[in-house]
Amino acid sequence: MNGTIYDFAGLPRLAAFGPDSRVRADARRLAATAGAPARIAMVSNPRSRRNKLAGGVPAARPGVIAAAPRSRAELRDVMIRFAAEGVDLVIVDGGDGTVRDVLTCSGDVWGARWPRFAVLPSGKTNALALDLGVPADWTLDQLLDAARAGRTATRSPIAVERRDQPGGPVRGFLFGTGAFVAATALAQRTHRAGAFNGVAVGLALSWAVAQTLFGSATGSWRRGERLGLRHDTRSVAMHGAELAVDRNQYLMLASTLERLPLNIRPFGAARPGLKTLTIDAPPRRILSAVGPLLAGSEAAWLERAGFHRVDAPALDLDLEGAFTLDGENFPGGAYRLTEAAPIGFVVP
Template sequence: MKAGVICNPKSHQNRTGHIAFGTPFRSFASPGVVVATPRTRDELTGVLLGFARDGIDLLVIDGGDGTVRDVLTRAGTIWGDDWPRIAIVPSGKTNALALDLGVPADWTIEQALAAAAANHSVERRPVEIERRDDAAVLRGFLFGTGAFVSATALAQRTHRVGAFHGVAVSLALGWAVAQTIFGRASSQWRAGEHIKLRAALADGRGEVAVDDRRYLLLASTLNRLPVGLKPFGTPRAGMKLLVVDAPPRRMIRAVPLLLSGSESPWLDASGYRRFDADAIDLTIDGDFILDGEIYPGGDLRIRPATPIRFVVP
């Protein structure tokens, strides 16, 4: 088995210096395995092209959700519809994909290689975001706009004071809810963003159209989210959406129901709407977040990407 390993030297756990920083490549203890530590996205593209020329069977990503996003975005134009298997070694501040896959926080490269040799894998489809103005494509697993942008900024502040993973998510969520509940209707938290959306529902069940201000829009292909949150309802495969009216109503009652996965019709009637979608056409003036990174809005096409086999324990 030929394997290529991408180690992000900037990932939270990798800053302890257990990887080689002096050269972009180094030999690994296992035969046929090469480790790269690219520091820029252009270097990352070069490394991935080298792995493709070598015909690797397994791509190991040692980093967090942001590293996974960058690798999938750059690798999509290289492998197209014929991806190698991918293993995640979670070493970032957030590792939502690893949690969804059931990969333990202390998983090592050696364990990932052993699981790949034993053919342990599951299929996941990233979210693919295409800009209509320049055809640039991003790939990740959790998209959000509206209040999600501000909430993500809060989570990143908690990182700076030493809170990570589920703790950071919980702190940011609690502060965002408090700001929304107690803020004025005209505040940044409550006023929302203008969203123009047309979503083709899964299995040909029609479509949903929105052209108004909305507090929040989330889309994800993850089955599970950190700290047991279930904003999309019952965990399931496929691309799922949550759209919340602005200003959000009855949040004190709604938030516990929403985050616990309640299927109560009251949520939908109160402006907390969930959908399963095959594709989304979206126009937003504000920014959006993909796996922790902020990007400018515009005219976007969002859909599930090519299925990828991910190695699991």
């Protein structure tokens, strides 16, 4: 499930693997059976960092249906089987990329009634787990105890869909373009050097700021990329920012997470919903702005300096360059981002 560049042109083919109406009806019937004991399934990424270090995926538990697919096509088939068997809790054993793949390959499998999910953090980055308060050393037995106790929090993923092609959306939690793509590539290098999670984020941010400060005015870090952006005007929260832009941007971030690694707060105060940050290119006052920005400051001078925050339920993007969703690159194009329906996650 790792190491393959996502291609939106392939999503219609994934959708074609979806269950027929009989399977969907069976899944709904099984999931809604009154008084039935919880049916639990676990999908493990055998290539996740912790599983590789441990020499394999966690040992099976009685009553837990286990699967370790090695491709997205296999993962799609696994999710269809889980739905048909009436699973109402899916444990995701992996990192942020594995969570993205599970939610994406679920597609229309669950209809309008999705199961609860739980994250067993075993990847190089585990931002969703951090946001949910899941410790890095959470065990499967502790997770199952929390599930039996009914401890749950909700998060809404971002649904990213091509506007110019048919097919289902990719679902993730942290979206970025511009300098964020290059910073993510730097973070991948820190992974190879043995830095993970918050340490990797800190190193990547530091290097990105240095490249921006000391690079040439015409260098790629400062030049930015052309970005057409139109926020949905319904239920918009903003601080004087423009709802529509079409010019070079240094960086754009979007997320529905409420807490990010290292407790950085580029979107301001912690809150639910789809939040965006755009930074004009070339970035101004970056040295004096980076500290207050990451600390969540809402000082008016940040907006005047080209650091724009907007909360909106949806937005349309026209991208020249690639974007990153939960650590994986996707090609540029015409996209729509929406705040998807909330999903319940088991928490400690």
